Amino acid sequence: MAELAGDAGAAAPEHRRFTVPEDLAGSRVDAGLSRLMDISRSQAAVLIAEGNVSSNAKRVGKSLKLAAGMVLDVVVPERRDPLEIVEEVVEGLKVLLDDDEFVVIDKPVGVAAHPSPGWVGPTVVGGLAGLGYRISTSGAPERAGIVHRLDVGTSGVMVVAKTENAYTALKRAFKERTVDKVYHAVVQGLPDPLAGTIDAPIGRHPGHDWRFAVIEDGRDSITHYEVLEAFGKASLVEVHLETGRTHQIRVHFAALRHPCAGDLTYGADPRLAATLGLTRQWLHARELSFDHPRTGERVTVTSEYPQDLSYALEVLESGNA
Numbered sequence: 662m663a664e665l666a667g668d669a670g671a672a673a674p675e676h677r678r679f680t681v682p683e684d685l686a687g688s689r690v691d692a693g694l695s696r697l698m699d700i701s702r703s704q705a706a707v708l709i710a711e712g713n714v715s716s717n718a719k720r721v722g723k724s725l726k727l728a729a730g731m732v733l734d735v736v737v738p739e740r741r742d743p744l745e746i747v748e749e750v751v752e753g754l755k756v757l758l759d760d761d762e763f764v765v766i767d768k769p770v771g772v773a774a775h776p777s778p779g780w781v782g783p784t785v786v787g788g789l790a791g792l793g794y795r796i797s798t799s800g801a802p803e804r805a806g807i808v809h810r811l812d813v814g815t816s817g818v819m820v821v822a823k824t825e826n827a828y829t830a831l832k833r834a835f836k837e838r839t840v841d842k843v844y845h846a847v848v849q850g851l852p853d854p855l856a857g858t859i860d861a862p863i864g865r866h867p868g869h870d871w872r873f874a875v876i877e878d879g880r881d882s883i884t885h886y887e888v889l890e891a892f893g894k895a896s897l898v899e900v901h902l903e904t905g906r907t908h909q910i911r912v913h914f915a916a917l918r919h920p921c922a923g924d925l926t927y928g929a930d931p932r933l934a935a936t937l938g939l940t941r942q943w944l945h946a947r948e949l950s951f952d953h954p955r956t957g958e959r960v961t962v963t964s965e966y967p968q969d970l971s972y973a974l975e976v977l978e979s980g981n982a
Contacts, residue, residue, distance in 0.1 A: 674736050674737055674738045674739055675736075675737040675739075676734070676735070676736055676737075677698075677734075677735045677737060678732060678733070678734050678735070679694075679697045679698075679732070679733045679735065680730065680731070680732055680733075681693060681697075681727045681728065681729055681730060681731040681732075681733065682729065683729045685697070685727050685729075686727060686728055686729040687726055687727065688726070688727050689723065689724055689725065689726060689727070690705075690709065690714065690721050690722075690723060690724075690725040690726075690727055690733070691705045691706045691709055691723040691724075692705075693727045694708070694709070694714065694733065694735070697733070698735070705723075706723050708735060708736075708737070709721065709722065709723045710723070711738070713735060713736040713737070713738065714733060714734070714735050714736075715733070715734045716731055716732060716733055716734070717732075721733070744776050744777070744778075744801075744802075744803040745776060745803075746776060746784070746786055746787050746790060746802070746803055746805075747776075747783075747784070747787045748787055748790040748791045749783060749787055749788065749791045750788070750791040750792065751769070751772055751783045751784075751785075751787070751788030751791065752769065753767075753769030753772075753967070754766060754767070754768065754769055754772065754783075754785070754788040754789075754792075755767040756792070757818065757962050757964065758960070758962050760823075760953075760960075761823070761824070761955075762822070762823055762824050762826065762827035762953070762954045762955055763806075763820055763821060763822050763823055763824075763827045763831065763954065764789065764794060764820070764821050764823060765818060765819070765820045765821075765949065765960075765962045766785065766788075766789070766818070766819050766820075766821065767816075767817065767818060767819075767964045767965075768785060768811050768815075768816060768817060768818075768819045768946075769816055769967065770813075770814055770815070770816045770941055770967065770969070771783070771813060771814075772784060772785060772788065772813065773785070773813050774786070774804075774807050774810040774811065774819070775803050775804045775805075775807050775810075776803045777803075780813075782813070785807070785819065785821065786803065786804070786805055786806070786807065786821075789806075789821060794823070796821065796822070796823055797823070797824060797825065798822055798823075798824065798825055798827075798828035799825060799828065800828070806821040806822045806823060806828060807821060807822075808820065808821070808822050808828060808831040808832050808835055809831075809835050809840075809905065811946055812907075812908065814941040814942055814944075815942070815944050815945070815946060816944075816945050816946070816964075816967050816970070817844070817945045817946025817947060817964045818946045818947070818948060818949045818962050818963065818964040819946065819949070820949060820951065820962075822954075824954075826954055826955065827954040827955075829954075830952075830954035831951065831954060834951055834952065835905070838903060838904070839951070839952065840949065840950065840951045841901065841948070841949070841950040841951070842901065842902045842905070842946070842948075842949060843899060843900070843901055843946075843947045843948035843949070843950075844899070844900040844901075844902065844910055844944060844945060844946055844947055845889075845897065845898070845899055845900070845944075845945050845947045845966070846897075846898050846900055846910055846914065846921050846942075846943060846944045846945070847895050847896070847897050847898075847921065847922045847943035847970075847973065847974070847977070848895060848896055848898055848914045848919040848920065848921055848922065849894065849895050849919050849920055849921075849922055849929060849930060849933065850894070850895065850896065850918070850919050851888070851891050851896050851919075852886065852888060852896060852898065852914075852917060852919050855887070855888040856886065856887040856888065857885075857886060858883065858884065858885050858886075859882075859883070859884040859885075859886070859913040859914075859916070859917065860881075860882075860883050860884075861875040861879075861882060861913060861916060862875065862876060862877065862878070862879030862880055862881055862882055863875060863876070863879045863880060863882040863906045863907075863908075863909060863912050863913075864876045864878065864879030864880060872908075872926060872927070873906070873907055873908045873912050874912060874916075875912060875913070875916045880904075880906055881904060882904050882906045882909050882912075882913065883902075883903035883904050884900060884901075884902060884903070884904075884909060884910060884913045885900065885901040885902075885903065886898050886899065886900045886901075887899050892977040892978065892980075892982065893980075893982075894933060894977070894982050895922050895933070895977055895982065896919075897974070897977075899947070908927075910944060911924055911926070911927050911942060911944065912927065914927075915927035915928050921942040921943055921944050922934060922937060922939060922942070922943045922973065923937065923939030923940070923941055923942050923943050923973070924941075924942035924943075924944075926942075927942075929942070933982065936976065936981075936982050937972075937973035937976050937977065937982060938969065938972050938973060938976070939969065939973055940969070941969075943970055943973055945964065945966055945967070945970055946964060947963060947964060948961060948962065948963045948964070949961070949962050950962075
């Protein structure tokens with residue numbers, strides 16, 4: 662039996678009280694709560710881990726066995742819809758080119774392209790809304806205008822469609838690989854040869870869901886690179902992506918044993934990262950070229966290095982790394 666403890670119209674957090682029925686006696690509390698509240702077992706486990714479930718005024722652990730007649734008090738905290746667009750001015754998000762059909766921005770590190778489950782930080786979509794942009798395109802509302810993405814930990818140039826015409830044309834251009842995406846990266850050591858192509862399939866890492874790796878049955882992934890400057894412990898390289906897989910540049914250079922400096926996820930040296938003042942991978946979307954969705958004229962936009970990446974380069978150039 663379940664009953665609401667408090668006014669039905671009370672604001673969140675919501676307080677709920679459950680009396681354990683006979684058929685749940687002997688169940689673990691996370692399993693029982695899952696059924697009582699009609700939520701997933703993992704959601705029930707989160708409520709318990711947060712200390713939001715108690716019995717006789719004492720917090721319970723998820724392995725507690727339920728007994729018939731036991732009373733469970735549950736606090737259900739207010740949680741923001743993970744797909745809600747939060748309009749806000751995002752620090753460091755700059756407009757590089759404003760056109761009737763699209764807007765090209767400089768995305769700072771720590772900003773996701775759009776809202777998603779598990780992400781509570783700022784987004785490009787929310788940042789543009791905070792600047793007064795109103796995007797009118799098809800697709801999911803939380804991804805309005807997004808035709809390509811940069812990783813949260815990667816900075817640089819990114820285009821967002823404003824109109825349905827631009828959305829359709831730019832989506833097609835990325836799919837057909839007519840967009841030229843140029844990245845700059847500082848990778849450890851000196852790649853050999855100094856210019857080349859990495860053609861190696863990428864898929865989810867078999868042992869780590871949050872990482873990717875070069876694997877035999879992965880998706881075709883092609884990266885072209887050229888060393889621009891060698892500093893001894895690291896090299897500045899220019900990268901042209903033929904495909905656009907998640908973490909592609911990071912995975913490909915890690916597979917060559919030349920991970921991006923500061924990229925501890927993919928095996929970078931933490932001592933070098935500390936010396937360079939890096940708290941993320943040295944990777945920047947430097948330039949983007951595409952055909953204008955209406956006129957067909959080629960558009961090229963360049964992004965300057967942000968402060969943290971510029972500082973790391975200065976340290977390398979000084980020879981103090």
